Amino acid sequence: MSKTVITAEPGMPLITITREFDAPRDLVFRAHIDPELLVQWLGPRGLITTIDRYDAHDGGTWRYVQKDADGNEYGFHGVFHGIPSPEAIVQTFEFEGVPGHVMLDTTTLEQRDGRTLMRTVSSFQSVEDRDGMIASGMEHGVRDSGDRLEELLARQLAS
Amino acid sequence: MSKTVITAEPGMPLITITREFDAPRDLVFRAHIDPELLVQWLGPRGLITTIDRYDAHDGGTWRYVQKDADGNEYGFHGVFHGIPSPEAIVQTFEFEGVPGHVMLDTTTLEQRDGRTLMRTVSSFQSVEDRDGMIASGMEHGVRDSGDRLEELLARQLAS
Numbered sequence: 370m371s372k373t374v375i376t377a378e379p380g381m382p383l384i385t386i387t388r389e390f391d392a393p394r395d396l397v398f399r400a401h402i403d404p405e406l407l408v409q410w411l412g413p414r415g416l417i418t419t420i421d422r423y424d425a426h427d428g429g430t431w432r433y434v435q436k437d438a439d440g441n442e443y444g445f446h447g448v449f450h451g452i453p454s455p456e457a458i459v460q461t462f463e464f465e466g467v468p469g470h471v472m473l474d475t476t477t478l479e480q481r482d483g484r485t486l487m488r489t490v491s492s493f494q495s496v497e498d499r500d501g502m503i504a505s506g507m508e509h510g511v512r513d514s515g516d517r518l519e520e521l522l523a524r525q526l527a528s
Numbered sequence: 529m530s531k532t533v534i535t536a537e538p539g540m541p542l543i544t545i546t547r548e549f550d551a552p553r554d555l556v557f558r559a560h561i562d563p564e565l566l567v568q569w570l571g572p573r574g575l576i577t578t579i580d581r582y583d584a585h586d587g588g589t590w591r592y593v594q595k596d597a598d599g600n601e602y603g604f605h606g607v608f609h610g611i612p613s614p615e616a617i618v619q620t621f622e623f624e625g626v627p628g629h630v631m632l633d634t635t636t637l638e639q640r641d642g643r644t645l646m647r648t649v650s651s652f653q654s655v656e657d658r659d660g661m662i663a664s665g666m667e668h669g670v671r672d673s674g675d676r677l678e679e680l681l682a683r684q685l686a687s
Contacts, residue, residue, distance in 0.1 A: 381540065381541075382540075382541065382542060382651060383541060383654075428589065428607070430587065448587070448607050448609075448620070450607075450620060450622065450630045451622075451627060451628050451630070457628055459628065459630055459653075461607070461609060461620060461632070463609065463610075468610060469610050469616055469618065471609045471610070471618055471632060471634075473620070473630060473632045473651060473653065475630075475653045490653060490654065492541060492632060492651045492652060492653055493651060494618075494632065494634045494649060494651055495542075495649065
């Protein structure tokens, strides 16, 4: 099984996340822009994701809420920039728990002999913000999301 | 006269622009969010700026067009993230001539004995994008904008 690679160079306001999936690019893309698929893999295991809105077009906005077993809710929202395509999904990302801190995420999907290499670059407003995101324990959620997406893709291909 | 300082560390996907103005913070802030003031200082001298839309609130969008003496038009647009305030104006920025390349700009205004230190940090999707922006000759427009803003503030304070 391919594993998620998270790269965060010291002193740089970027995080790069890559993972290869044994699935065609169009399906991996659909899992990103179809909210019914997205909700099945996004975030750490054990949290329930509810999509409030998800307009995957240029200038469209999205918002979702993740709820843990204790009933705590975590809201996130952002705006798509440009028409989302397998070549690039560009969006801003804000965690409502820390208002004023905005990320700019660029996800590209590259076809490789029927497999797909997903690469997401998150740009931060500062190195401090990037380090804060690392310290928040985002790695756990990113790794779970990658594993859950792999499982979802396998289910979709089997059905 | 205070001058604009542009900082672009090698290998970093950031540009920082600072300038001090002999004007109170509230006026400098107003010059950023009131389109009637903005149009008087934004961009290089010799270009005419026309504002298409400018909704300076959380999630609001803006678009303007700059026209040169030969009639060439350059469109720009973006989205405000968070409620614009003197503490932080956060917005995305796209030049319509190079779609898919998005910047995330954070402007802070700091009061200093009746003067105001303006600081804008532009975050890019990659170091290549940042270097491309430098190579495009943005410096000329940034310096002109700073000088024109200083002139506008002086006019406003004299009237």
